[in-house]
Amino acid sequence: MSKKEEIRVRIAPSPTGYLHIGTARTALFNYLFAKNQGGNFILRIEDTDLERSDEKFTKEIIESLHWLGIDYDEGPDVGGKYGPYRQSERLETYKKYLQQLLDEDKAYYCFCTEEELEKERESMMKRGEPPVYSGCCANLKADEIKKMHDEGRKPVIRFRMPAKKIIFEDLIKGKVEFNTELIGDITIAKNLDAPLYNFAVVIDDYTMKISHVIRGEDHISNTPKQIAVIEALGFGVPRYAHIPLTLAPDRTKLSKRHGATAIADYRAMGYLPEALLNFMAFLGWNPKTDQEIFSKEELAKNFSLDSMNTAAAIFNIEKLNWLNGNYIRKKDLSELTELCIPYLENAGLIGREGEGDWKISENSSPASFDYLKKITFLEQERLVKLGDLPELVSFFFKKELTYDKELLVWKKMKQGDANKNLRLLKDFLGKISDKNFSKSNLEENLRQMIAEEKLGAGEVFWPLRVALTGLKASPPPLEIAEILGKKETLMRIERAISLSK
């Protein structure tokens, strides 16, 4: 009886930029698979490219993953028994295996320059041949190698690619077959202390006991290279699952020119992690039911690689927006308010000194959490993303509203009626006491007044709404009036009256 296989998967980003939406999605699928299978999920930082890697990106990747709630069991910041989890800290291990390959003549030093190689490739492509390394350094004699070294030429280490067919059964794509003769002897290290990707992954996945390699489809053509190295070293081959890529609306690779690509950007715009998770999971996977809203836990429970799609999906922000609005509407109000406050602060609408209460920036009057909560509540059902809030509610924080007086006139109304009805409102609301200035009480009384005066509701509500907000579209006026309070409400009406004279 064979020992039950331990499921271990990993995400291996290179810290050369912020956590990309595509990398995050790959991380999600790895996470979901691990959770579903009761396995472990590992974060490994692939920073072998010293020139492009930066520790600040490592930090950012960790932060974004954490924000999304894609938790890993082992990683550079949490440790684990297969560490270290940064490739730059694993150089000794790579060196050992590199030396082994060299000793066994499964790898060799290559002295060709980059320029020579590039020329070679170009002319091969021109001739319609596959651009494969010619192997001119493959059989150098010991004295030739010494001479090159003495001349100060810096060699790279090449892997002697055995000529054969490499076939693997991809968990998503099915059987995939490559002919290694079309690949040639690949470079696996710049030198003994500088391994390259296709070599380093093999060593890491082996030493970290990775059972399933779940990664983007862009790695499918790297797989035969890695399998060849695995076989040369006598390691076991992990299972592979290549997930389809996500593309921009123009069907090309998702890049900066399409707008936001980093998870941090989406966070900044006010997308909720649960919405982003739900959305990313549905790009390539679906539960085969009509359910659209899935929590992280539900996703993990239902996830399977078998139900992954095979074709690339387009990143369509409309659906993300819909999902985000959905999650916002379901959010607990206090929590939502907490989340919204930084956006209000950033927009300069409110501010605070130290741990004190917030103040409205324009007039320094207090803006308590409760007050902000009421405002948030008003917009909860119309908010698409948190970042939209300041613009929607800025009228609450303005000393004086600027709007066109024409706006005060409802479409079914005559010019002068706006002014008349605003006066009516001023008198009417002026008689209601401060403590009765609540939405429900206001509504009841006002409706009655409207009926008595034989007015249309719109003839009163519209001008009122504009007087209070200065906007074409906003939440209902009485809810706003309640939050603004009697004094401020009347001031805004008076201003509208003088404006519409």
Added chain:
RNA sequence: GGCCCUAUCGUCUAGUCCGGUCUAGGACACCACGCUUUCAAUGUGGUAACCCGGGUUCGAAUCCCGGUGGGGCUACCA
């Protein structure tokens, strides 16, 4: 150029493995209507797809072959 992956509404997709129940289902977006002072939310309804060409079969979105389209890789990046 070579190699590899891929193909259902505008988009995400169900259906494809095991042909008939598919006059192709759901969701987003869009349109219309209802509710309504506006916006939103919500309810109801609607527009909209099997890439093309051959074949196999009584019957093909589904199987086979050939095109075409899209994507990826082709580094001393990962």
